[in-house]
Amino acid sequence: MVPHYAIVGLGSRAELFARALAGSPRAELAAFCDQNQTRMRVHNEWLGTAVPSYRPADFVVMLEKERIDVVVVCTPDHTHADYVVAALRAGCDVVTEKPMTTDVDGARRILAARRETGRAVRVAFNYRYNPVHRRVRALLAEDAIGEIGSVEFSWLLDTAHGADYFRRWHRDKANSGGLLVHKSGHHFDLVNWWLGSGPETVFAVGRLFFYGEGSGHPDDRFALDVEASPRLRALYHDAEHEDGYVRNQDVFAPGVTIEDDVSVLVRHRGGVVLNYHLHAYSPREGYRVAFSGSEGRLELDVRENEHAADAGETTRARLTRQRQWEPPEVVLDEPLGEGHGGGDARMLAELLGDAEPDPLGCAADHDSGLQALLTGLAANRSLATGAPVAVDELLGEIGEPA
Known part of the structure; x- marks a missing residue:
């Protein structure tokens, strides 16, 4: 059955x-x-x-x-x-x-x-199944740039997508844990998976800069016309009478308790350092990840949508490797698939038993979920205290071995 x-x-x-x-x-x-x-x-x-x-x-x-x-x-x-x-x-x-x-x-x-x-x-964690991210994982596993010393990761959410986290229930940190737990969980998991190690020490600085009450940026363009979309209208506007949930809250109204601009410094177990930045009010959307290794550098540049200031450029990924003393080599330069770069379909196939073999370990269990969460929780604690946070302290509170 x-x-x-x-x-x-x-x-x-x-x-x-x-x-x-x-x-x-x-x-x-x-x-x-x-x-x-x-x-x-x-x-x-x-x-x-x-x-x-x-x-x-x-x-x-x-x-x-x-x-x-x-x-x-x-x-x-x-x-x-x-x-x-x-x-x-x-x-x-x-x-x-x-x-x-x-x-x-x-x-x-x-x-x-x-x-x-x-x-x-x-x-x-559907981003693991994105073919571009799988290619990065494979190259690092093959020591394509030698031993990894550091990772730079910059994620840009534009004023269409980024604002949506401030319209919905995510705007209250009590509901979502903030972007460092909700959205950045994708990114912290990717780094853990790419490196094969979890966080050891985390330090973060950040603030609510652009959105929220008193920001000085109110603009009708930030409103979402839920009624203009048949699917959103059916799922949210026509359902408001039951539970009172409003899908399109004012991003500049009171009640926003999450940050929209955050930097996180993470020392991973084994010594690799991650320098991560997220901001949710960019004119374009996408991300850049760079790995510096003992034998070279691997750089991934992704444009994720067509809402950029130079609209018209296709959503695509470019992956470049440059070994020491050699010219850069373009490993791939191609459009991204639908649904998190093609990750959604592959993840669903794996969950339903139709997947290909998984030599890269894309399937994420409770431990992967915990390791990504630990970075976000430690970053939130660092934001609150102004001090670095040892992840082993959190593990002790959770009751898990270091």
């Missing part, structure tokens, strides 16, 4: 998993769970299905009644731990959107439940 899946949290991200599950011969989409009945109905309409719908209060009842084997968690980040733990203790495996959780207590509870039950927790 094929495994039965349930999705909890039926916002826009859930559509990725719902469509894959509904169309797979290797899985049965057996249940939806959300506090908003309208959203569950909309997903069923989109899929042409009649998946049973449950409220969060009946989550455990749903798992038993629908004989659920795997739970996919797509709820707001601060609720991940509650659903992951309940699913594990009900005998289910879990696939959770990143981050695995948002705080030390959530990590402690998830890891304790996983040990107690022996069930699996997978974290949906």
Whole structure:
């Protein structure tokens, strides 16, 4: 028999998993769970299905009644731990959107439940499956530039995408852990995966500079016309009457408690140093990653959308290697695929058992989720205290060995 899946949290991200599950011969989409009945109905309409719908209060009842084997968690980040733990203790495996959780207590509870039950927790780090990122991983594994000394990572969110984190529930750090936990979890995981090591010491500085009350930048162009998009209108505007959630909050209104401009310095176990910067108000979107090694340098430059000031340039990636005393070599220069550079489709295929062999270790388990989370949690603590944070202190609070 094929495994039965349930999705909890039926916002826009859930559509990725719902469509894959509904169309797979290797899985049965057996249940939806959300506090908003309208959203569950909309997903069923989109899929042409009649998946049973449950409220969060009946989550455990749903798992038993629908004989659920795997739970996919797509709820707001601060609720991940509650659903992951309940699913594990009900005998289910879990696939959770990143981050695995948002705080030390959530990590402690998830890891304790996983040990107690022996069930699996997978974290949906889709960027690992991006072919360009896989190529970087392979080159580093082959010592293409020798021993790595340092990594420079600059991520730019533009004023379309970046502003969205300040319109939604993510704007409150109590809900999302801030961008260093929510968004940067992608990036910290990539670096951990590329290097094969997690963080040891973290220091961060940052602030809310551009968005938020009193920023001096109010502009109607930052508003999102939810009603102009049939999908957003159906999923959010037409569902507001049930739970009061407003998808398009004012990015310059009170209530923003996350940073929009942050620098993080990380010493990884083994000595490699990461210099990371994120800012969420750029005129263009993309990222640059550079690895400096004993035998040369590897540089990745990615333009992720067409909202840049020089609009019209295709979304693409350029990867260059330059060995000591040699001219630069362009390893690849190509357009990016759809869905996180093609990562979404490959991740879903792997989760549903249709993937190719995984020699690069793309699949991310609870430990990968923890290691990415540790960098974000330590950075948040450093922002609060103004001091470097030893990751072993966090591990001790979580109850995990260093």
